[in-house]
Amino acid sequence: MSIKLILPAKGRKLYTYQMKASFPFSIPPKKKFSSRTAFSAAHVVADPLADADPIFDTSVDWNATLAYRHHLWSLGLSVAEAMDTAQRGMGLNWENAKHLIRRSAKEAREVGGRIASGAGTDQLAPSPDVTLEDVKNAYLEQCAFIEGEGSQIILMASRALAACAKGPDDYRHVYNCILENVSEPVILHWLGDMFDPALKGYWGHESIDEAMDVCLAIIRDNESKVEGIKVSLLDAGQEIKMRRLLPEIVRMYTGDDFHYPALIKGDEHGYSHALLGIFDAIAPAAAAALHALDVGDEAAYDGILEKTVPLARHIFQKPTFSYKTGVVFMAYLNGHQTHFRMLGGRESARSITHLADLFVFADQAGLLEKPELAATRMKLLLAQAGIEQGDKG
Numbered sequence: 156m157s158i159k160l161i162l163p164a165k166g167r168k169l170y171t172y173q174m175k176a177s178f179p180f181s182i183p184p185k186k187k188f189s190s191r192t193a194f195s196a197a198h199v200v201a202d203p204l205a206d207a208d209p210i211f212d213t214s215v216d217w218n219a220t221l222a223y224r225h226h227l228w229s230l231g232l233s234v235a236e237a238m239d240t241a242q243r244g245m246g247l248n249w250e251n252a253k254h255l256i257r258r259s260a261k262e263a264r265e266v267g268g269r270i271a272s273g274a275g276t277d278q279l280a281p282s283p284d285v286t287l288e289d290v291k292n293a294y295l296e297q298c299a300f301i302e303g304e305g306s307q308i309i310l311m312a313s314r315a316l317a318a319c320a321k322g323p324d325d326y327r328h329v330y331n332c333i334l335e336n337v338s339e340p341v342i343l344h345w346l347g348d349m350f351d352p353a354l355k356g357y358w359g360h361e362s363i364d365e366a367m368d369v370c371l372a373i374i375r376d377n378e379s380k381v382e383g384i385k386v387s388l389l390d391a392g393q394e395i396k397m398r399r400l401l402p403e404i405v406r407m408y409t410g411d412d413f414h415y416p417a418l419i420k421g422d423e424h425g426y427s428h429a430l431l432g433i434f435d436a437i438a439p440a441a442a443a444a445l446h447a448l449d450v451g452d453e454a455a456y457d458g459i460l461e462k463t464v465p466l467a468r469h470i471f472q473k474p475t476f477s478y479k480t481g482v483v484f485m486a487y488l489n490g491h492q493t494h495f496r497m498l499g500g501r502e503s504a505r506s507i508t509h510l511a512d513l514f515v516f517a518d519q520a521g522l523l524e525k526p527e528l529a530a531t532r533m534k535l536l537l538a539q540a541g542i543e544q545g546d547k548g
Contacts, residue, residue, distance in 0.1 A: 158530045161544050162511040162537070169542065174518050177526045180443035180459070186231035189449045191419060191426070193441065194233040194271065194408070195434035196240035197224055198482050199247060199255065203496040213246050213498040220255070221262055223491050228268035230442035232434060234259065235309060236272040239350060240432040242479055244314070246498030249278040253300060260304040271307035271342055274298045276315045283318075287325055290316045294333045298341075308341040309385070309430075310334075314353040323359030323369040330373045340382035342408060342430065345370060347388040349475040363393050371400055378402050385410045385430040389475075391418055399424055412471045412478070416444075416460035420453065432478060433467045436485040437522055466516035469509075477504040481513050488517065488529040495536065507540040 158174040200223065205214035224234050236259045237243055237252040247255070256272045263270040276293035279285055290313060301308050310333065320326055334341070348355040358366035374381050384401070386394050387410030395418070398407040409418040409427035418427040434441045440463050447455035470481035480501055487495040495502050505513075514523075514533050523529040534544055 158526055160514075160530060160533060160537070161542060162515070163508045163540070163542060164511075165508060172515060174523070174526055174530065175521075177518075177521055177523060179524075180439045180521070181446075182230060182439065182442050183446055186229070188231055188445045191445055191448065192233065192406070192408075192428040193231075193419075193434065193445055194235040194269075194430040195227050195438060195441070196235040196238040196430065196432045197227060198435055198479060198486065199241045199498065200483075200486075200492045201494075201496045201498050203494045209496075209500050213248075213251070215247075215251060215255070215498070216492070217254075217258060219492050221258060223486065224259055224262060224268070225266065226491060227435075227438055228263070228266055230438050231445070232438060232442060233269035233271070234263065235430050236260075236270055236306065238273045238309065238311070238344075238432075239346065239476075240435055240479060240482060241273075242498045242501065243273055243275070243311075244277050244351070245476070245479070246501060249275075249297070252277075256301060256306060257304050260306045264305060269307075271309045272301045272304075273309045273311045273344070274301050274341075275311040276313040279315045281315070281318070285315050285319050287316075287319060287329060290319065291329055291332050294329070295336055298333060298337055302338055307339060307382075308337060309344050310341045311344045312346045312351070312354050312357055314351070317354050317357055320359060326358050326369060327373055327376075331376060334373075334377040334380040337380055340380055342382055343370070343374070343384040344410075345384060345386045345388070346410070349389060349473070350387055351476060363388065363390070367393070367397055367400075371397070374405055375402060378404060381405050383408050383428065387411065389413050389471075394418060394427065395422075395424075398427060412467050413464075415467070416457065416464065419445075420448070420456065432482060433463075433470065436470060436482045436517075437463045437466065437520070439524065440520065440522060462520040463522065466513065466520050466522065469513055469516050477501075480504045481510075484510055484513060485517060485522070488514065488532055489522075489524045490528050495532075507537070507542070510536065 200219035202214040274297040383406030385408040391414035408430035444459040
């Protein structure tokens with residue numbers, strides 16, 4: 156059945172787009188991946204009926220949020236919980252994050268799904284009076300909570316630490332203290348300032364090479380407490396360089412939402428595992444590709460994931476931190492939530508032209524699971540922008 160929509164393009168122009176035929180991805184009954192570990196950072200679903208200020212009094216639809224985690228686990232993906240994809244620090248505060256981690260960890264245990272959760276320092280109110288001791292205590296509080304709920308820790312980068320650290324030694328001091336006190340190996344998280352401008356100069360250096368040296372020194376000092384590190388710099392060359400310098404027992408988890416197919420596939424020297432926000436938006440394709448990689452079918456792996464890269468680069472275009480809008484929009488188009496609302500009103504962070512282009516990229520990659528539903532929902536959004544169907548005007 157042919158489905159056509161009138162969509163906006165740059166320069167205030169309209170054009171007719173015909174959707175392509177959709178074919179479901181082949182995902183075998185054996186759900187677990189054998190060649191790579193793959194986490195999807197998962198988004199949260201806002202409660203659209205909450206009688207509260209949508210900017211400041213954010214409310215979560217817990218049932219829909221947890222249902223999406225079950226969707227990811229059903230595909231064989233692990234869940235990275237309460238990360239920046241879940242609007243951590245951009246709508247999801249620590250109190251809500253605790254509820255999310257507790258409930259997700261319980262659901263993970265019930266279905267045998269893997270979960271790791273973000274520990275940070277976001278319970279600290281921004282202030283020039285925040286000290287390194289405050290940062291350590293905030294990290295320790297969150298780490299203790301997460302381990303107490305039975306989840307692995309992802310040690311997130313800290314805005315508070317970036318603000319009060321005077322140099323690399325302060326980072327070493329804080330991280331060594333935290334890692335000394337955790338019970339199980341953690342996944343470190345190096346988030347570039349394109350994702351969060353408040354993290355500029357993390358590890359005590361603006362130079363990536365110098366920052367990498369500090370991070371690697373911390374890892375080498377704490378090998379037994381570091382399972383891996385997620386690197387989100389959108390620089391494949393730097394990730395490969397660091398991957399080759401890691402201790403043998405420490406994994407590289409790619410957080411590169413631009414170059415993930417090649418980084419996961421790897422080279423003669425090694426490969427990256429995955430901990431990606433884009434996997435939330437392309438979960439069926441990611442699962443199918445990883446299953447193909449498990450059986451050595453690199454052609455199928457390449458063919459599936461290469462089609463998703465234009466969508467990923469579009470969703471994560473500058474300002475990169477607004478990528479959450481595209482991730483949630485994909486969930487809405489595919490029927491995983493009933494509305495396109497976000498914590499803090501972040502659904503307004505991207506233009507109607509950006510969302511229309513996203514729709515096209517998703518369709519071209521075969522990622523619109525229910526084309527008729529996706530088209531209906533896209534038309535509703537277009538109508539709100541004054542773009543009626545059937546009249547190119």
